[in-house]
Amino acid sequence: MNNNNMQYTYTKKRLQFGRQCNFTNYCKVEADIKPNAGYTNHYIQIDPVTQGTQCSKIYSVHEVNTNTATFRDSSIYHSEGGWPKDLNAKDVEQTVRYKRKIEKDELYIHTMLQLLPPMEQCILQNNACNIYEQYFSYMEPVSLIQRVYSRTVNVYRDILPIKRQITHLSWSPDQGNRFAASYCNTDFKNIINDNPQSYIWDVENPNMPCMILKPFCPILTLEYNPKDSNILTSGLMTGQVACWDIRKGSEPVETSLVKFSHRDLCNEVLWINSKTGTEFFSASKDGQIMWWDIRKLQMPTETLVIDLCKTDDQNVNKAIGISALQFEPSMGTRFMCGLENGIVISGNRKGKTASEKIATRFKAQYGPVISLERNPTFVKNFLTVGDWTTRIWSEDCRESCIAWTPGHRDFLMGGAWSITRFSVFFLIKMDGTLDVWDLLIQQDSPVLSVKVCDEVLTYIKPHEQGQLAAITNKKGTTFLLEFSDALTINQKNDKLLFTALLDRETRREKVKEAKNREQKLKMKSLRNTNFETECATGNTKNYEDNPKCLNSNTNNAVLIHCEEDYDNAIKAVSLKELLKEEGISNGTA
Structure with missing residues (x-):
């Protein structure tokens, strides 16, 4: 056997060597002795010569190993009291009997008097706390007065040289990554030069729309299907309604016939809650509400004429024009519409006659009802915007509103509730100002007033997550605003x-x-x-x-x-x- 090939390596952890030595380049001058000229005559040169000099003391080689501290994790089980081994602490009768026996002892009182002071001291030490310590690191401290502010995130401008008014805006149901805006020139003097195309914008790309919709006439309203982000419905200037499928191209898939459509501009379109997800209804200035199904869009499935005369005969010539439309999916067949004479109708589609379908009426505004929207949380309360005031109504009170804002100097152009914070609503005005109201903070003035632009604001649509809101103006520009947590989060x-x-x-x-x-x-x-x-x-x-x-x-x-x-x-x-x-x-x- 050859023992020279046998090797064994001894290993040792670095932590067992003790403290590590760190060497540095350090030079220290202890003494500086200048040469003496008198010693030159006694200097004798020896050539050649080699001599070594060691200035420091000579030490022998030695090693020192420090003791390594070892730690061990151990647990302890704490149970109530110091019960004897022969006593079952889980048995209530035995523990009570043992307590009575101890309390009857003569030394019990003296023992307690000796144990109480140190125990009281320990309890007081445990109760003492540092008021500046952050006990919950995962929670951010909330200030007593929350700051209210907003900032403009993106600006989306019309790519055409001739700027047109944005009449409606709708967020896509897939977490609101896109929004569709309808561009229409409502000035009929310049309608000859009007381009009918509208756009679908991506929130992250404000430079160019992700899709251009090309109808044969301008679009007044455009609404996403809440169950399918590829399907849209629109109301056209000719009174017709059109259905869009962006997977099939930029032109409408199907359009209603003119003779079965509205007689005036179709300015309101909303999807209704149905099993198939293909039904919607539309309203127009001709005073008619029509229900449609995109599977058969040539003619409406049902028509309702808003004739306020107490007769069952529906006369289109006596109908009042509809300026606002509202539908709450959680309320089934009920709907609301705002009229041009300031009246709000709360209707039910299940009514047998026309008078039963529009039985409930509210005298809301002195002029046309521009915006009409239910509170997302308190659906019995709804908001109406018109003339120079905004009013909040309850379905339990038909004769008067329960809250209202003071009269504004500038004409109101629209309003909407916040999706997440139910006490906040937004108002847009003709001078380009956005007012944010929070009824829980103050009722006589807005908590925030922002000058968005110098043009007339036309429409506002909050995002479903509540922190963003899209605001449009008369020159075809959309402003995406972000609000602070004080305006979006409920306490x-x-x-x-x-x-x-x-x-x-x-x-x-x-x-x-x-x-x-x-x-x-x-x-x-x-x-x-x-x-x-x-x-x-x-x-x-x-x-x-x-x-x-x-x-x-x-x-x-x-x-x-x-x-x-x-x-x-x-x-x-x-x-x-x-x-x-x-x-x-x-x-x-």
């Missing part, structure tokens, strides 16, 4: 507070309605009394000549009473000012 008690706010305002309006009805009954009884008195005296000529004289006499009585109160108030104020002036003049005199 812990916000839902309870907003519910209490709505309930309180609803009860207040109900009380006012009850008082108004009571006043009307009193006036009616007074009118009947006056009529009976006239009949007894034989002076009924006024009532025979004018059948509406009863109402006129009652109204005249009310007006006379109001005028008297007004005159008395003016006289009281004038007398007070006169006495004040006389008092001042006497004092100075």
Whole structure:
């Protein structure tokens, strides 16, 4: 056997060598001795010579190994009390019996008096805490006053030289990565030079639209199918509706026939909740609502004429134009529409007659209802925008709104609720300003007012995640705005507070309605009394000549009473000012 080939390697971990030696280039001058010129004569040169000099002390080679500290993880099981081994701590009767035995001992009180002070000290130490310590590192501290702000993320401009107004905008259902905007020149003087194309934009690419839609006439409204991001429906300037499938090209797949379509511009289109996901309904200024199915789009499946006369005969010539349309998927067959005369209709498609379908009415605005939208969380409450004010309504109060904004100097062009924070809604105005209202913070003024641009804003559509909102203007530009967390995230008690706010305002309006009805009954009884008195005296000529004289006499009585109160108030104020002036003049005199 050859033992020279046998080798064994001894290994040792670096941590067992002790502290590591780190050498550095370091030079230190201990003494600087200058040469003495007197020693030159005694210097003798020896050539050749070799001599070595060692300035430091000579040490022998040695090694030192330090002891390595070893650690071991161990666990301990803590159970209640120090029970004896022969006692079953899980048995309640045995533990109670043992406690009574210990408490009856004479030394029990003295022992407790000795153990209580150190135990109390330990408890107080455990209760002491550092108020500046961040115990939950995964949670970011929230400031007491949250900052409210917004910033413009992207700007999407019309690629055509002739700028057109954006009339509608819709987010795609696939997490809102795209949005479709309908471009239409509503100025009929320049409609000859109008290009009918509209665009689908990618949120991340504001330079060029990802797809151009090419209809045969301008599109007034364009809406994504909530179940399929490739299907869109639109309302055209000719009153027709069209269906789009972006997988098949940039032209409409199918268009309704002119004779079965609207007589005026089709300005509102919304998808409804159906099993097939192919049904939608449209509205127009001609006062008709039509339900469609994209599988058979030549003619509508149902038509409803908004004729407010109390007759079952639907007369299109007497219909009121529809300026806003709303549908909540969670409410089945119910829908809402805003009219050009300021009335909001809450309808039900299941009604047997036309009068039953449009039975509920709200006198919402003094002019056309520009925007109409239900609160995403509190669906019984809806928002109406028109003329110079915005009103919030409840379906339980039909005669008056429960909240409203003060009158604005500039005309309101639209509004919308926030998708995530239910107490926030947005308003766009003619001067290019965006107002953000939060009813939980303040009700008399907006919490944020942003000057978006110098042009007229035309439409606003918040993103489904709530942090973004797309705002369009009259020059064909879309602004994508991002809002702070204070305007998008609900706090812990916000839902309870907003519910209490709505309930309180609803009860207040109900009380006012009850008082108004009571006043009307009193006036009616007074009118009947006056009529009976006239009949007894034989002076009924006024009532025979004018059948509406009863109402006129009652109204005249009310007006006379109001005028008297007004005159008395003016006289009281004038007398007070006169006495004040006389008092001042006497004092100075």
